[in-house]
Amino acid sequence: MKILVINGPNLNMLDYRDKKIYGTKTIDMINKELMNQFPNVDFEFFFLFYEGEIIDKIQMYVKNKNENIIINPGGYTHTSVAILDALLMCRNVVEVHLSDVTNREEFRKYMITTHAAKKVFTNIREQGYFKAVEYLIDNKYII
Ligand code: DQA
Numbered sequence: 001m002k003i004l005v006i007n008g009p010n011l012n013m014l015d016y017r018d019k020k021i022y023g024t025k026t027i028d029m030i031n032k033e034l035m036n037q038f039p040n041v042d043f044e045f046f047f048l049f050y051e052g053e054i055i056d057k058i059q060m061y062v063k064n065k066n067e068n069i070i071i072n073p074g075g076y077t078h079t080s081v082a083i084l085d086a087l088l089m090c091r092n093v094v095e096v097h098l099s100d101v102t103n104r105e106e107f108r109k110y111m112i113t114t115h116a117a118k119k120v121f122t123n124i125r126e127q128g129y130f131k132a133v134e135y136l137i138d139n140k141y142i143i
Pocket of ligand 1 (some may be wrong): 010011027072073074075076077096097098099100101108
């Protein structure tokens with residue numbers, strides 16, 4: 001039961017970002033809660049800020065046949081065809097957004113990486129990460 005959890009640029013700075021939009025929990029707090037809530041899952045957590053680093057990590061995962069990925073690509077959601085192409089090689093991708101991305105600025109409505117996701121959770125803050133794990137477990141994507 002392995003899940004790779006990738007958080008993209010600026011998600012390490014939630015302390016400094018608008019709490020009305022992103023909530024009050026940091027990703028480190030969320031990751032700890034995930035480990036507590038799902039002790040049988042072997043999580044690998046990464047903050048990756050550069051597009052190429054994210055692609056490298058996804059490719060490594062694909063080559064090792066570990067294809068359960070939960071990703072919040074941050075701003076790359078709206079710009080990165082390259083991350084989308086990497087994610088399209090994975091069988092089980094769930095995308096998470098803390099905020100209500102579709103009801104913010106116009107440019108955030110345009111979501112590229114989302115096309116690789118079996119499921120997307122938005123607008124439920126940190127709960128999105130918990131729902132994403134439950135989704136992978138409930139649909140027996142985790143082997
Ligand atoms: C985000 C939404 C993105 O538009 C933004 O660039 C982020 C965070 C979210 O979790 O709501 O950095 O992915």
